[in-house]
Amino acid sequence: MTTKTKYIIFLSVVTLLFILMEITAEKPVNWSFSFTADSKIPYGCYVLYQHLPDLYESGNISNSNTPLYNTLSETEYLNTNYLIINPDFNGDKLDIQKLLDFVSRGNTAFIAAHRFADFLTDTLQIATDVHFLDKDSRSINFTHPTLKMSDGYYLEKNSSSFYFDSIQNMSVEILGRDSEKNPNFIRVPFGEGSFYLNTVPLAFTNYYLLMNPASQYSFTALSYLPVRQTIWDEYYKAGRKMAGTPLRYILHREPLKWAYAVSIFSILIFIFNYSRRKQRIIPVIEPLRNTTLDFVFTIGRLYYFHRDHKNLAEQKIKYFMDEIKSTYYENTSDLNDHFFTALTEKTGQDYEYIKDLFTDLQKIRKAKKIDKTILLKLHSRIEDFRQKTRS
Secondary structure (H helix, E strand, C coil): CCHHHHHHHHHHHHHHHHHHHHHHCCCCCCCCCCCCCCCCCCCCCHHHHHHHHHHCCCCCEEEECCCHHHHHHHCCCCCEEEEEECCEECCCHHHHHHHHHHHHCCCEEEEECCEECHHHHHHHCEEEEEEECCCCEEEEEECCCCCCCCCCEEEECCCEEEEEEEECCCCCEEEEEECCCCEEEEEEEECCEEEEEECCHHHHCHHHHHCCHHHHHHHHHHCCCCCCEEEEECCCCCCCCCCCCHHHHHHCCHHHHHHHHHHHHHHHHHHHHHHHHHCCCCCCCCCCCCCHHHHHHHHHHHHHHHCCHHHHHHHHHHHHHHHHHHHHCCCCCCCCHHHHHHHHHHHCCCHHHHHHHHHHHHHHHHCCCCCHHHHHHHHHHHHHHHHHHHC
């Protein structure tokens, strides 16, 4: 069996195992927040949206998928309700200002959220807070005697209670409270219209409308709104639909997501194996050699075989003079007492030692020919000077 065949069998087995696990696995309940009109998960609003025509006249329900500023700028709405239900309402200043103008002209806004935009709460002179209960449930109720239940509306799977803790607006009407007597449903008159603000958005979701004794709470709360044209918000939603792309579609479908992951994993394995087995051998590049010593050795042999001691001595003296000039900044073209004195001070050597050294250098320069002994003595004296001046 070839390596390629083994590889194909391995990928096939892995793919089949993933498919089998996906088919047989029990789908978990999706408890994420959605609040959209077409969402059938526990915290979606499919049931409520389907019953809106029962509360308001059929045909008067419209959806808004754009920000408040865009929606309310397109038409001059009159006698209209605006419904916003979401865990948080975070419209920006332009959106809130447009909503305030909308309500002030005699329209109504119903907003159910845990928290509201700061510009809205500051304008209406209210504030919200939250407290956490020791148990995983709580009850809420209305304040109106005909709507109030003796035991309240019981909410399961809800241990946190958001409420209005600071109401400075004296015109606010409290319509509902929680089990701690904190207001959680209020009416705020504004201009010729009203805001209905509720801090229990979960009570309007599928779970509490179908699986809970408190299913009538949401319909009772919405009955405060007049029967007229109603706009259902789909823009300020935790689970609103985003702009679609092929990759987003794949990643939001479990089978496609698994297939995509298996494909990527297989491609990576293939690339790893192919590159490891087919990559050409990288040649070893030798580092460049330092040929300075070879050059010096060659020049030395050249002078040695020619026996031109005078030329070699002149080259050595010339190099030495350049070294003195660059190190001690002294002019070596005129070797006199001034030069000897200055070099003595800079090197710290004896005056006679300096004078004697450079006098001998001058003699060698003027000589027509020198032997090997004088060349070796010249080398020794220059090296001696270097050793003394470096120490």
